[in-house]
Amino acid sequence: MAVPKRRKSHSRVRTQRAHKAMTAVQHQYCTSCGAPTLPHRACPACGHYQKRFYVKSEES
Template identity: 45%
Template sequence: MPNPKRRMSNSRTDKRRAQFNARTKPATMITCPNCGAITIMHRACYNCGYYRGRIIAKKKESAAE
């Protein structure tokens, strides 16, 4: 029966587990309470830039304007 030659560190284990979870679990989507757009949970809204009632990311101006 094969055994691991060296112990795998906690950070290495967590990185491996994060890659697996990122592939298998879809991101949780919510509606933004500020603008009503659909956005990923625990991220700033892509549409308005708000997160938890505060503006985090400024909206980019388009090149045509």
Template identity: 40%
Template structure:
């Protein structure tokens, strides 16, 4: 089994961890009712519809 020859520095470990930290754009789909951008499997804040039926009445 491979054993490190020297102690790895704090900077090297932090760089390795930070390589996977990135911001991701949320996935958005069009609402079938009002065509506003909505996160998938979420209630539409514009019209209150979810899966082709009104869940929350909007003013």
């Protein structure tokens, strides 16, 4: 098995990890009910997506 020749310094490790920050999840608001939804997904609250209802809600 290949083994690294030299250990990475704390500085190198921290420099690598400087680019690994997490970002907040993008979200939009449903045009039908106003609930927050993920982009390119049907609304979890009402099933609305692209002017259509794809998921039957329990009310209707």
